[in-house]
Amino acid sequence: MSRTEVLDTHAHIVPRSLLSALEDAPVAGFSARRTDQGWVVAVPGTGDTRPIGARMIEPAPREAWQRQAGVTRQVLSPWLDIQSAPLNPARARDWARTVNDAMAESAADANTVALASVAVDDGDRAADDVLEAWKRIEFAGLILNTDPPAGPAPHEATYDPLWTVAAAEGIPVVLHPPTCGPSGDLTSLGTMGNVHGRLIDNSVAVTKLILAGVLDRHPALRLVLVHGGGFLPYQAGRLDGGYRTKEAFAGELERGKPSAYLGEFHYDTVGLSGPAIAFLAGLVGPGRVLLGSDYPFALGDPEPVRTVRESGLDDAYVEAILHTNAETLFRRPA
Template structure:
């Protein structure tokens, strides 16, 4: 489906020229995009308070005053396909909007929201099954129920999961999730770790810093707890992708590694491995907005650890994500890995119609 680049009106084009056919050995796969499930939103709205969501609560009057209207692209597959065509994306992993995590809810409501979300994601993907790969959510506030929902969702057709960076303020590594993480590792699925603001972020209330600073900070804290509490060391097969380039974790690993060597309190969690080595086994997406940052991540961790992301359709997403990678100072092999080969390896089987890339005139 042909579409002009202007179809995505909330994000400007990066102005890149994209990829030639010779560069596209595999389908281009976007692993970071979002879909909303209206039935889940309606159920959550019955009990949600403003204080439950840091992204809504820790904002200034100026941010609250901005006009807010639902993004049609969160629920409209045709609009999404138009944008994918404009960017040159063949396959898109669709994950729930982070507002669907709802870890503040009671276990009963949380379980029902997760069911609605996961069924909605499968149904959305089924509307165009050769282009969308559905990821689901888990009600982390009740680990046992989350384990049951994991089984149900996989049987229903969910291919991976997106989880938050904390469980209502509790670090992932300290929320009683060890058995669930082991189950996720055994299931061999990709898990996207996605923030939704930073807990207790009053100092970040102005200038949308709850997102600009708070989101990458929340991702960094989540990654460091998972490393220092030994979760990633105990579960080397747990496939985690920290979005937004891993937050600050991917940008500043040297300080953590130094502290681990220099201070016994940093080693008190029982982890024995060098944290920088453990971090380097993780995956990161490309939603970093600066080609120098993307190039740094490739040099620091290797192109094999990077997955293409857009954060579509939110305004903090990556403008023209394919051109962003194509225009970076990377080799053809590195570009191919980031744009699709890595994701194809992690996801396993791809939608049949996209075993080879769609051709762009």
Template sequence: MSIPTVDVHAHVLLPQIEETVAGAPGHAEHRELDARRNGPASVQASGKMIGERIERLTRAEARLADMDAAGVDVQIVSPSPSHYHYWAAPDLARTVYRMAGEATAEHCAKAPGRLHGLGLVPLQHPDLAVEALDHALSLGLKGVEISSHAPGRELSDPELEPLWARAAASGAVVFLHPFGCTLDERLDRYYLSNIVGQPAENAVALSHLIFSGVLDRHPGLKIVAAHGGGYLPTCLGRADHGWQVRSESRTCAEPPSRYMRRIWFDSLVYDPGALRALISAAGASQIVLGSDHPFDMGVDDPLDRLRAALPPGDELDAVRGGNAATLFGLKEQ
């Protein structure tokens, strides 16, 4: 039996969701905010990019061809973060998470064993969170994808405690993938909304989970952070120092750096030196392969980039797929 190469960070686009939410109360305001945060140049460029990659985003056959070219055996497929729609009212939010889970499961069913999926959770409605997770699991999905926050609600919000408890008890994976940044117009040029905004959102969201004690209260929680956890792994010394000297920061049981060993991080940090630094901070056991397939901020050669950072051996095999196979309960091939 061999260890499969597993890409945990890949997306599927579900046009039927966008058709369903179009024209609903709050949708126009959401689109305006998104456009304002990204700026006209990035909105135009993103639209062109999606158009050019639509087959790879929607057709399983195209996905499998990309995987074969990259040497990837298995993908964990999550809905495009553009489908979060955290502005939606409860009834529409329920429709969105159900459609997302069912469509993702249908997409993955076209290649059993090679494709596994994640559902969505409407973070803006904590009373729907557990039901959304259970719906995803009932479809055979491996867990759920969430953003770094919902409007007015951080991941440290006590109302989300039932979600963390249910995820820990069920063994479901929670994939933390930011979408949008509250720095707004400060990042509306040069694609800074993504280049700077996404790593910042990762750092903020993970810090809320750590400092609020969520990981202390739910030690079995499986959090996978996209984009290598953003800026957090590079600022652990500052986090630990604040925890030591500020009473209002001494809210988790251990120094923040210790929690890196309780979180999983994808390998999508682009640079071999950055990946080696992430491994040094979190341990090879906490790193999983990620590509962000097939978006342009992703990479088509995640395995080659991993090999550029690590020599052949146990650590490379663990990051290549062993860690993910255990985390997601996949069978060896």
């Protein structure tokens, strides 16, 4: 293949500069401290995060993993656990800007790009904050929590000003479920919350976006679904049935059924097998599939490049998934 770069679109980081700053002085109620197990961030309203290891913080382990996995560059995402806090609007905006400053610094140091964060309690302010972040060359997109702990959900009308700006500016928006989402109420999941719960959360959130007509109102949106879109692409026929019987219905859709919108999203390959990647590419088109690892988490894909190559897709499609699709999607306008 002629590929010169492999771009991982789903990789998390907690900037060391952010942790050091929080150790010195809290910001918006957040603080950080060192423990025997690693750094811990105290999140207002929810308590301490899990210990944050070196793979999430330090560049050396990240670079070593990239060499081993055949990844040449990553789009850096903030860790959702340090964003899931029930903050008042002023504090939420202060915290998002603090995280953005640290993410921009890390992206510049790594010669790559990052995803920005915004507070979403007020749609008009969120739209202004997106434009503010988009002026910074270090950011190539936006990351949104599919179930924010305070404020509206992405399918609600409050988001419309944000969606309008994102569509007009061509800003990619990555929709990511939180560690503790609505599926946490399913006690029968037991220890499988991270195995299946996140996929349920993503599937439900994206379904609500479709049913609420967000893509009808904002057809130019560039939305990225992590974890292969959860269960949604593989059970779309059942959703269509629910729309037909009004069990999954919020209003008439311009395209007649929910599955007609699946080709408008982009999907990463995290957690998918080679055959699942081939199915997804066949369903939505290989130009809509992006390499993702979910680094540094154990449930991510330790060999994402190999997984894509095992899909059996043509070399040109494999190269597109490994690099071209993401380079096109996350390329900043000149």
